[in-house]
Each structure stands twice: as C-alpha cells, then as structure tokens.
Amino acid sequence: MPALKRIAATRIVAQPQVLDSADVPQSSLALRFAADELFVTPPLQDETIITAHDPHAILIREGGFAGIWLPAEEAALFLARNCEWEIPNGRPAFAQGAVASIPTKLWLEDEQVLFIVPAPYAHDFAERMQD
Amino acid sequence: MRLIVDGRPISYEPGDSLLIALLRADIQPTGGGCLCLGGDCANCLATVDGVSYVRTCQTAAKPGTVVQLHHTQKYPPLPQEDEARPAVPARNLFSDVVIIGAGEAGRTAAREAEAAGKSINLLDATYGEEAIGIYPGPLVVVRTPHETLHVHAQDEIIVATGAAEILPIVPGSELAGLLTRRAAEKLAQAGLDLGRVVAIGTPPAAVDCQLAAGELLRFEGENGRLHTVITQTEAGQENRYACDTAVLNLGLHPRNALLRMGHNLPVRAVGDAALESDIPACPNEGVVCPCEGVSVADLETIWEQGFHEMELVKRATLAGTGTCQGSTCLPYLRSFLLKKGKTLQPSFTARPVTRQLTVGEVSAGTHHHATARTALDAEHRRLGAQMERSGGWWRPWSYGDPDGEYWAVREAVSLMDVSTLGKMIVSGPDALEFLERLYPTKVSTIKDGRSRYVLLLNERGYVFDDGLICKESDTRYSLTFTSGGVSHAEMWLRDWAASWQMDVHILHQTMSLGAINVTGPLTKQLLAKAGLANPPGWLAHTKAEVAGVPCHIFRLSFTGELSFELHHPAEDSVKLWRALLEWGQEFGIRPHGLHTLLRLRLEKGHIIVGQDTDFDSTPRRIHHDWAVKLEKPAFIGRHAVERTNKIPLDKLLVGLEMADGPAPMEGAVIWHDGQFAGHITSSAWSPVLHKAVMLGWLHYFDGHLPETVTIDGRSARRVPVPFYDKEAARARA
Numbered sequence: 015m016p017a018l019k020r021i022a023a024t025r026i027v028a029q030p031q032v033l034d035s036a037d038v039p040q041s042s043l044a045l046r047f048a049a050d051e052l053f054v055t056p057p058l059q060d061e062t063i064i065t066a067h068d069p070h071a072i073l074i075r076e077g078g079f080a081g082i083w084l085p086a087e088e089a090a091l092f093l094a095r096n097c098e099w100e101i102p103n104g105r106p107a108f109a110q111g112a113v114a115s116i117p118t119k120l121w122l123e124d125e126q127v128l129f130i131v132p133a134p135y136a137h138d139f140a141e142r143m144q145d
Numbered sequence: 146m147r148l149i150v151d152g153r154p155i156s157y158e159p160g161d162s163l164l165i166a167l168l169r170a171d172i173q174p175t176g177g178g179c180l181c182l183g184g185d186c187a188n189c190l191a192t193v194d195g196v197s198y199v200r201t202c203q204t205a206a207k208p209g210t211v212v213q214l215h216h217t218q219k220y221p222p223l224p225q226e227d228e229a230r231p232a233v234p235a236r237n238l239f240s241d242v243v244i245i246g247a248g249e250a251g252r253t254a255a256r257e258a259e260a261a262g263k264s265i266n267l268l269d270a271t272y273g274e275e276a277i278g279i280y281p282g283p284l285v286v287v288r289t290p291h292e293t294l295h296v297h298a299q300d301e302i303i304v305a306t307g308a309a310e311i312l313p314i315v316p317g318s319e320l321a322g323l324l325t326r327r328a329a330e331k332l333a334q335a336g337l338d339l340g341r342v343v344a345i346g347t348p349p350a351a352v353d354c355q356l357a358a359g360e361l362l363r364f365e366g367e368n369g370r371l372h373t374v375i376t377q378t379e380a381g382q383e384n385r386y387a388c389d390t391a392v393l394n395l396g397l398h399p400r401n402a403l404l405r406m407g408h409n410l411p412v413r414a415v416g417d418a419a420l421e422s423d424i425p426a427c428p429n430e431g432v433v434c435p436c437e438g439v440s441v442a443d444l445e446t447i448w449e450q451g452f453h454e455m456e457l458v459k460r461a462t463l464a465g466t467g468t469c470q471g472s473t474c475l476p477y478l479r480s481f482l483l484k485k486g487k488t489l490q491p492s493f494t495a496r497p498v499t500r501q502l503t504v505g506e507v508s509a510g511t512h513h514h515a516t517a518r519t520a521l522d523a524e525h526r527r528l529g530a531q532m533e534r535s536g537g538w539w540r541p542w543s544y545g546d547p548d549g550e551y552w553a554v555r556e557a558v559s560l561m562d563v564s565t566l567g568k569m570i571v572s573g574p575d576a577l578e579f580l581e582r583l584y585p586t587k588v589s590t591i592k593d594g595r596s597r598y599v600l601l602l603n604e605r606g607y608v609f610d611d612g613l614i615c616k617e618s619d620t621r622y623s624l625t626f627t628s629g630g631v632s633h634a635e636m637w638l639r640d641w642a643a644s645w646q647m648d649v650h651i652l653h654q655t656m657s658l659g660a661i662n663v664t665g666p667l668t669k670q671l672l673a674k675a676g677l678a679n680p681p682g683w684l685a686h687t688k689a690e691v692a693g694v695p696c697h698i699f700r701l702s703f704t705g706e707l708s709f710e711l712h713h714p715a716e717d718s719v720k721l722w723r724a725l726l727e728w729g730q731e732f733g734i735r736p737h738g739l740h741t742l743l744r745l746r747l748e749k750g751h752i753i754v755g756q757d758t759d760f761d762s763t764p765r766r767i768h769h770d771w772a773v774k775l776e777k778p779a780f781i782g783r784h785a786v787e788r789t790n791k792i793p794l795d796k797l798l799v800g801l802e803m804a805d806g807p808a809p810m811e812g813a814v815i816w817h818d819g820q821f822a823g824h825i826t827s828s829a830w831s832p833v834l835h836k837a838v839m840l841g842w843l844h845y846f847d848g849h850l851p852e853t854v855t856i857d858g859r860s861a862r863r864v865p866v867p868f869y870d871k872e873a874a875r876a877r878a
Contacts, residue, residue, distance in 0.1 A: 020716050025657070027572075027650040050650065070573040070620055072650050077716035078657030093237075096510070098284075098295060100239040115512040132656045133715060134517030134538070142512060145232070 016143050018080035018129075018136040023055035028064050028071035037063050045108050045121060045130075053079075053119075079119075080136035082129050082143075089127035092143060093120075114142035150212045158335070163201035163212060164189045165335050174201055175215050177369050178312075178435060179323035179393065182331045184270065185309040185400065187436050187468035190215055195230075197221030198468065198501035203270060230503070234292045235510025240264040243285050243298040244305055245276045245403060250416020251305030258303075266296050276306075278497025279406040288500065293509035301411040304404045308397040308417035312473045313345075314428040317364030319435070322371030326394040340389025343374045347394045357386050360426065364391065396423030398476045405495035422492070425476050427484040434474035436467020444481050455482060455490040470499055519564040520659050520718035530738060536629030538565040541738035550737035551832055554704050554745055557733035558665035560725055561742060563710060564718065567612065567631020568658050569638065572621040573649035580614060580622060583641060585764070585773040585780050591616045596686050596699060600764060600772045601626075601634060606785030608762050608769070610634050611754050615686050615699065623686075623697070627754055631655055641781070658697075659718035663725065664708035666878065667732040672709060674728045680709055683877045692724035702876035704742065705749035705869055744829040747838055749876075750800055750866025756811075757798060757826040757840050763789050767798045768866075794845060796823060800866035801839040801854065806830050808837035809856045815841055816855040822846070825856065831868065837861075838868045 026033065030049040038044040038054055045053045057075060058064075064071045084092065093101055096114040101107075101122065110119040116135045121128040131139045147154040148166055157166030164182065167174055167189075178188035182202045192213040193199040198221060201212070215221045242258040244251050247269035258265050268274040268287055274294065278286045283302050287294035310325040312318070324332065324339075329349040332339060342354035345361050359376035362383065366372050374386040399422060404414045413419075428441050439462045452461045455478065464478060465471035471478075475492055483489045517538045525532065530541035541562065544550060553559040571579065580588045584599045591597050596615035600608050610630040615623040626634045635653045642649050663671060672680055675692040686699045694717040702708040713721055726734060743753075752758060752767055763786060764773045773786055803809070808828045815823040825841040843850055843863065854861050870876065 022716070025652070025654075027652045051652075070576075070648075070650060072570050072572050072621075072652045074570075074652065074654060074657060075714055076657055077714050078654070095234055095236055098237055098297070098510070100297065100299075116515050132517070134519065134656050135515050137518050137522070138512075138515040 015140045016082055018082045018131065018133075018140055020077050020133055021055050021079050021081045021130065022057055023053055023076040023079065024058040024061070024073055025076035026052045026054065026058075026064055026071060026073050028052070028068040032064060032068040032071065035067075043121065043128075045119060047110070047119070078133050079130050080133040081131070082140075083126050084129065086123075086125055086127060089122075089129070093127075096142065114139060116142070146206070146208050148206055148208075148210045148212055151214055157206045161206045161335065163191070163193065163199075163204045163206050163210065165202075165332065165337070166206045167191075167201060167212070168332065168337055169335075172214070173321040173369075177319045177321040177323075179318060179325060180328050181310055181312065181325045182328035183309060183325070185469060185472040186312060187473070190221075190468065192221045195224065196503055197224070200500075203275075230505055233503070233505035233509040236292050236294050237510075238266050238294055238296045240266040240296070240298065241300045242266075242303060243283075243296050243301075244268065244303045245285065246305030246307060246416070246418070247272070248305060248307055248416065250307075250418070251303070254303045254305055254415050263300060266298075268294075268296065275500065276403055277500050277502065279403050279410065279412060280497060281410060283407065283410045283412060285403075286497065288502065288506055293506055295510060298411070301413065302403075302407060304401065304407075304412060304414040304418050305416050306400040306403065306414075306418045308420055309400050309472050310393075311395040311398055311423060311425050311476050313361060313364075313393050313395060314425075314431045314433050314441075314473075314477050315361055315363045316431050317366060317371070318431055320364050320366040320371040321369055322366070322389060323364065323391050323393065326392055329390070329392040339392075341387065342390045342392055343386040343388040344392045345374065345376070345394065346396075349392050349394075352392065354392060355386060355388070357384065359384055361393075361395075395425055396476075398422035400472075401492070402470055402472075402495040402499050405492060406497055408494065422476055422479070424480050424483060424489065427480045428477055433477045433481070434462070434464035434467065436469055436473070437463045437465075439464040439474065441481070444478075448481075448485055453482070453486055455479070455493050458482065459493045465493055468501065470495065517565070517656070519562055520715040521562045521564065521661075521722055524719060524722055525562065525736075528736065530736075533739065535739060536565055536627065537632075538628060540565060541736070543738040543740045544736055546735075547738070547740045548832060550735060550741040551744060553733060553735045554665050554706055554737055554741065555833055556666065558663065558667040558671050558729055559734060559741075560722065560729070560736045561662045561664070561738075562660075562718075562722070562736075563662045564659040564715065565628035566655070566660055566710075567624075567626030567628060567634060568653075568655045568660070568712065569624045569626070569631070569635065570621065570652045570654060571624060571638070571649050572652075573647070574620060575647040575649050576620050576622055579642060579645065579647045579649050580624075581777065582645065582780055583638065584614065585777070585782065585786070586614070587774045587777060588614060588616075588622075593618060594681070594685055594687060596684050596701065598701075598772065600769060601637070602764070602773075602780075602782030602786070604781055604785065606763055606782040606789055607760060608754060608758050608764060608767065611752075613699070613701065629755060657715055658712045659715040659721070660710055660712045661718070661722060661725065662703070662708055662710050664702070664704045664706050665732075666707055666875070668707045668709060671725065671729045671732055671734065675725060692721050692728075694721040694724075696721075702873075703749075703751055704745040704876075705867070705873075706745075706875050707878045708876065743827070744831065747827050747829050747840065748831050748834065748867065748869035750840070750868060752798070752840065753827070759842070762798070765790060766794065766796065793848070796842050796844045797850060798826070798840060799843045799850065800864050800868060801825070801841055801843075801856070801861045802834075802864050802868065803837040803839070803856070803859060803861040805859070806837055809839065809859075809861075813856050815843060815861075817844075817846060817851040820846075822851060822854055834868055840866070 119130040155170040241263035533542040601610040612625040
C-alpha cells in the first residue's frame with residue numbers, strides 16, 4: 015500500500031492581504047487553502063512575517079496532514095479514475111476538492127504531483143490509491 | 146465459432162450480434178414480441194456471461210459467450226454466482242461539449258462545436274459507449290464493456306440519438322416472427338431467411354414481401370409463432386395474410402429519454418432525436434406496456450378513476466418504468482390520452498438510468514464514506530481493541546475487558562483517546578462579541594486560563610451541540626465540540642461570523658491535535674511522574690510539557706473522576722500515549738474504550754448531545770437552564786428560549802434506576818399506568834452502584850411526572866441525577 019507521510023508545516027489563518035504579501039521563504043512550499051488560510055511546509059522559522067502585520071493571526075504547528083508525491087503520469091491516471099472535477103492545465107498549480115471521495119489538496123508540478131489529505135483519512139486514501 | 150445458449154452450442158457468423166446468432170439458430174431470446182434490433186425494445190434480453198438484462202441486439206457474438214435466455218415472463222434467472230465480480234473502474238473525461246450519438250446529426254453537431262473552438266467528446270453505442278444517464282453537472286454517465294465513463298460537459302450536452310421505430314400493440318403482438326422495418330433490413334443483410342414476409346406500411350428495402358392492405362387488426366399464431374396477419378379495410382372487411390414474418394413500419398418516435406432527463410440542464414437534441422413523435426392509432430386491446438404488463442383495459446380503468454395526466458398515468462400503472470423505459474408504450478400512452486382527453490400530452494419525464502446496470506457499474510467511481518482514524522489508531526489495534534465507528538471516527542469500543550477498564554478509571558488511572566473531539570480557535574478583536582452572540586453563556590465572565598461548559602443553540606432555542614469555551618486572552622479562545630458535531634459547528638461559526646461581519650479568524654484544528662484524557666484518582670501521581678508537577682485546577686487550562694510533549698491541558702471531567710485532557714500535536718500522540726502507559730504501570734493503568742466511557746458518564750448523568758437530546762430539546766427540558774443566561778441582551782436562540790420557557794413542560798429528560806438487571810435496551814419504551822410515557826436514551830448497569838441507571842424522556846401526566854414507571858415489564862424509579870458522586874467531590878479532588 016502506498017505510504018502517505020505526515021507533513022510538518024505551519025498553518026496560518028490571517029487577514030488575506032497579510033497573506034498576499036507574506037514574505038515566505040523561497041525554499042518553502044506555500045499553499046493557499048483559503049483566502050485567509052496559508053499552509054507552509056517546512057514550518058515557518060520566523061512567524062513574525064505574519065504576526066507583525068496581523069497580531070490576531072492564528073499560527074499553529076501543523077502535523078494533521080499527510081502527503082505523497084506521485085509521478086505526473088501515475089497521478090493523471092489515478093485522478094482520471096477518482097476525480098470528478100477538472101484538474102487545472104497550467105503548472106505549477108494548486109487545486110483542492112474531493113479525490114476518491116476524500117478531501118484532497120493537489121500541488122501539481124510538471125513531473126510530479128503532491129497529494130495532501132487530512133492525516134485521519136490517509137489510510138483510506140492509500141487503500142483507494144491501491145484499488 | 147460457437148456460443149453456448151442454455152448449455153447448447155450454436156454457431157454464428159463473423160460480425161453477428163448475439164441476437165442475429167440466436168435467430169440464425171431459430172431461437173427467440175424472450176420467446177417472442179416484435180424485434181427492433183436497435184436497442185430500443187426489451188424483446189431480445191438475455192443473461193450474457195452472468196450479466197442479466199443484456200440487449201443481445203447490441204452485443205457482439207464472441208467465441209465461448211454463455212447466454213441464458215429469460216424464459217419466465219421475460220425476467221432473468223436468479224444469479225448463481227458465489228464469487229464477487231471485479232469492481233468496474235470509472236474514468237472521468239472533460240470537454241466543453243458532449244455529443245451523444247455519432248450519426249449524421251451528431252457528427253454535424255461535432256463539426257459545428259469544433260468550428261466554434263469547443264472541445265468535444267463524441268460518444269456512440271456502436272463504439273461501445275452507451276450513455277445511460279444525464280445528471281446535474283451536467284454529467285453523462287456512459288457504460289462501456291470495461292469501465293464506466295463520467296463525461297463532464299462544461300457548456301452543453303447534445304443528444305443525437307436518432308429515433309426509434311414504433312412497435313405494434315394489437316392482440317398477438319407477443320408472437321415470434323414480428324420485425325420492425327429496420328430489423329428486417331438488418332436480418333436480410335445478415336443473410337437470414339425470413340420466409341414468407343408480409344409488410345405493414347412502407348416495406349423494407351431488399352426484402353421480398355407482400356404488402357398488406359388496410360389497418361393492422363391482430364396477429365395470429367400457433368405455439369408462439371406468427372402464421373397470419375389480419376388487417377381491416379376502411380369498409381370493415383378483414384384481410385388475412387399467411388406468413389412467417391411480419392415487417393412493421395408504424396412510424397418513428399424520438400429516442401429522447403436522455404433529453405428528458407436533462408430538464409433544467411444545458412441539454413438539447415438534434416436530428417431525429419429532436420423530431421416530433423408519430424402518434425399511432427389508439428389501440429383497442431392488447432398489452433400497451435409489455436415490460437410492466439399494462440393492457441389497454443388497465444388504461445381504461447385508471448382513466449375512469451380520474452388519472453388523466455401523463456405523469457399520473459405513468460405512476461398509476463407503472464407503464465414506462467420497465468426495462469425499455471417507455472420505448473414501446475410511450476407513443477401509445479400519448480395516443481390513448483389524446484383520444485380520451487382530446488389533447489396531445491407531452492412525454493413523461495425520464496430519470497437515470499436508461500438501462501439495467503450491474504452493481505459494479507452502479508458503484509463505479511464511488512466509495513463508502515471514509516472513517517477517520519486518530520493518530521493512535523494503530524496503537525489501539527495493537528492493544529487488541531475492538532474498533533467501532535462513532536461520530537465519523539474509528540474508536541476503541543473496548544480493549545477486551547470492559548469491567549477491568551471501568552475499575553481502572555474508578556479506582557486507579559486510565560487513558561482514553563479523545564482526539565476525535567472537535568477543536569477550534571477563534572481569534573480577533575471581535576472574538577468576545579462573536580462568542581457572546583453565539584453562545585447562551587456569559588463569555589465575558591470567563592477569566593484568562595479558565596474554561597466553561599457551554600451549549601450551542603439554534604435559532605429555535607434547541608440544543609444542537611455542546612463543548613467548552615477556554616479563554617486564552619481577551620481576543621483568543623479555544624473551543625471544543627462533540628466529535629460528530631464539529632463539522633456542522635464549523636459551518637455555524639463561519640456563517641455567523643460572515644453574517645455579523647465580525648473581525649475574527651477561525652481555525653478548525655480537530656485533525657491537527659491529538660487529545661488524551663487521563664482520568665482516575667491516581668491521575669495526578671501519573672502526571673507528576675510525566676513532568677507535570679502543577680496541573681491546572683478545576684475548569685482551568687494551561688500549556689505545559691507532559692512526557693516531553695507540548696500540551697494544552699484542560700481540567701474537566703466527563704467520567705466523574707479526576708481528569709485532565711491533554712491536547713497536543715497529533716504527530717506526538719504515539720509518544721505521549723506510550724509514555725503515559727509505561728509510567729502508569731505502577732498505578733495500575735489501562736486504557737478504556739467507549740463502552741466504559743458511556744457507563745461512566747451515565748453514572749454522572751452527563752448527556753450526550755444527539756443521543757440523549759432530540760431535535761426539539763430545549764435547555765430546560767434537559768435540565769440545563771443554568772447554562773443559559775437570559776439576562777444577556779442577545780444570543781442565538783434567546784427569543785425562542787424565552788418564549789418556550791413560558792410554555793408548561795410536557796416532557797423532561799430524567800434519571801431512572803432499576804434495582805435488578807439487566808439494564809433495559811436504549812430506546813426501550815417507558816410506560817405509566819399502561820400508557821406510553823416516553824423512551825430510554827441511555828442505559829447501563831452500574832458496577833459501582835449495583836443497579837441499572839438510565840436517562841430517558843418522560844412525559845407529564847396531568848401536570849406531574851410519574852415517580853415510578855414500567856420498562857420492559859419491570860418497575861423503575863425516577864431519581865435525581867447524577868447517580869454517582871452527587872457532590873462532584875471525586876471529579877474536583
């Protein structure tokens with residue numbers, strides 16, 4: 015069964031304009047889950063890039079998501095079988111919605127795709143990848 | 146090349162469909178009825194390679210195919226399979242336009258769409274792609290021999306499925322030897338000898354036949370086979386035509402079931418599928434709907450009963466709901482209603498699917514609802530826990546010794562994985578005002594580092610969830626909710642925050658945080674060993690490390706014993722769990738499951754929202770008036786609570802006890818003087834109290850609650866709750 019691994023990240027809920035202009039390190043993967051929510055992996059070292067601009071921002075150490083990278087071709091086949099919505103054509107791209115009936119976030123690159131699911135559903139998701 | 150038909154091998158020719166192969170061998174799949182060879186009628190169905198209701202006219206003959214005929218009233222034999230068939234995979238396709246039917250009209254529509262720069266998916270049953278339903282999206286579901294396609298249309302769906310031939314409805318139309326014109330042409334082209342042929346209407350091309358004069362009256366036959374066609378002239382004279390085959394050209398009606406499914410969706414028909422239907426002469430006798438066995442006499446009866454609308458006729462008779470989905474009967478139903486009501490009524494609606502499907506095809510691309518697993522799931526299973534689904538999660542029901550687990554809580558120390566609890570953070574300048582409006586408690590009186598049990602009420606003043614508010618600062622609060630209720634609660638919070646335009650941030654962190662409840666009289670000793678020398682006091686909370694794991698520690702109790710909930714990053718759950726279990730050995734620690742928790746909390750009279758509450762449970766009805774502060778100017782449900790408080794109570798959630806076991810089943814009826822008096826919501830045998838304890842809804846009789854009632858034929862007594870440790874001395878120790 016494919017193994018999804020917990021992702022160490024920082025999850026941030028803050029004013030959208032603060033997130034728009036947040037100076038997230040270039041080496042990080044920053045995914046905008048919602049207008050007011052940002053997911054950064056690896057975890058932010060300097061939280062003041064957010065809190066200095068929004069003192070009420072919520073930043074938590076986030077280990078509640080699990081992920082797996084798949085080669086683009088394998089990912090496309092799995093998505094064709096299990097995704098009822100159209101994947102964006104451009105790369106890189108971020109998309110989110112139900113995949114195999116599990117809430118999933120996708121980070122799509124030219125050569126590979128990162129599937130991120132809530133860790134409590136990682137077991138079921140892995141089973142469905144195997145089907 | 147051979148097929149196996151009912152255990153007997155028959156030969157076929159290259160290019161034959163199963164039906165043509167059967168007819169070559171002089172076999173009628175369902176014993177008779179007019180054959181269309183267009184996939185429209187239900188007269189060629191058979192079970193093919195174990196799959197029932199296969200249209201043999203649309204299925205290519207292949208070596209070794211096993212065919213079982215539907216001998217009995219056109220129904221298939223019961224399946225004899227012991228092994229499950231493999232799952233049918235689904236595949237999703239996306240385009241601007243989906244065109245169903247690759248005939249001339251479909252190809253034209255495809256060219257036009259492409260010329261307009263649209264991406265297209267062109268589907269056709271002759272490619273093995275059979276569109277079987279249209280759903281909102283819009284989405285076309287397509288059956289193929291190996292998979293189910295979900296074809297999504299961005300702009301529109303074009304139905305170009307052509308027209309079907311009208312089948313005869315006269316006495317004798319169930320005989321073998323009847324063909325539509327197109328069917329006759331196909332069989333002649335395949336080289337079948339049709340014998341002596343009589344044509345009604347325009348004769349088929351390339352088939353030698355005698356043209357019958359006059360209006361078709363009936364067919365006559367012997368042993369299920371046609372031998373004579375009888376027509377009637379305008380002068381009333383009957384003509385008899387001896388023959389082996391009758392070929393009928395009675396007109397066309399559009400194959401538009403998919404179009405009719407697409408009501409209010411961007412679906413249109415082109416070509417023959419968009420034609421107005423020919424309306425045949427109204428039949429005087431015979432079976433109008435062969436699939437459901439609806440006769441002309443049946444239609445006359447329901448007309449007399451007042452069913453005059455097409456949709457009502459369909460529902461009253463089930464005509465059109467069978468295998469062919471109205472392909473045979475629909476033109477005749479319209480003809481019947483036109484004759485009776487003098488108005489041509491539109492076709493009835495259609496719903497997916499157009500064909501019988503296998504369970505595998507129906508379930509293609511679907512999954513059962515995923516059940517969440519806490520970070521400790523593998524630990525529970527390793528410890529031999531019996532796992533149960535509860536509130537959308539897999540949770541340990543018991544680790545094999547519920548009584549031992551129970552006494553560990555009451556007399557020593559125990560752990561429970563409560564990671565499933567709903568958890569959110571609300572932060573922002575308006576956080577206090579937001580929560581004041583949301584909750585019926587006075588949030589402003591909660592001090593930093595303190596928490597409070599709270600109810601969530603809807604606008605009607607009914608309880609729909611409960612949990613804790615924990616104040617971290619004037620602008621930041623942690624909230625907890627029930628495991629099964631947190632998703633709804635999140636929507637509730639977000640909706641109201643948006644409606645009130647509150648300047649707050651909301652973070653749902655249920656899946657991010659693990660939570661372990663450490664409970665029992667020896668809890669403090671264990672936590673001290675794990676590094677927590679100064680645990681928070683009753684209803685206080687603090688942040689500290691336990692066993693090297695950063696925890697947010699809440700002092701509360703659902704078990705009735707000293708308890709601390711340790712909320713921590715989910716990735717540290719295993720480390721914390723193992724450390725506590727190891728260090729707790731000297732205190733007799735053992736984890737407990739839901740089975741034990743349900744008994745413990747019941748002894749304390751703690752309700753479970755959703756189990757002990759109903760959709761109309763007000764705080765007063767569950768003895769939680771104390772959690773509602775009506776002196777507050779505004780909160781959701783306030784007006785409703787104020788109003789319902791003025792209405793005399795008609796029922797109350799009460800505590801009941803019974804001296805002898807076993808405890809009644811949850812849901813058991815409560816009786817008083819032979820009258821229904823309510824039902825039990827929670828019930829368990831209390832090991833510490835040596836009696837059955839229950840919560841249940843009890844009705845008032847003449848303004849009074851009965852003191853004694855009968856449950857399962859045994860006497861029970863109404864008592865105040867909690868049943869155990871009424872002063873809460875143990876929980877607050």
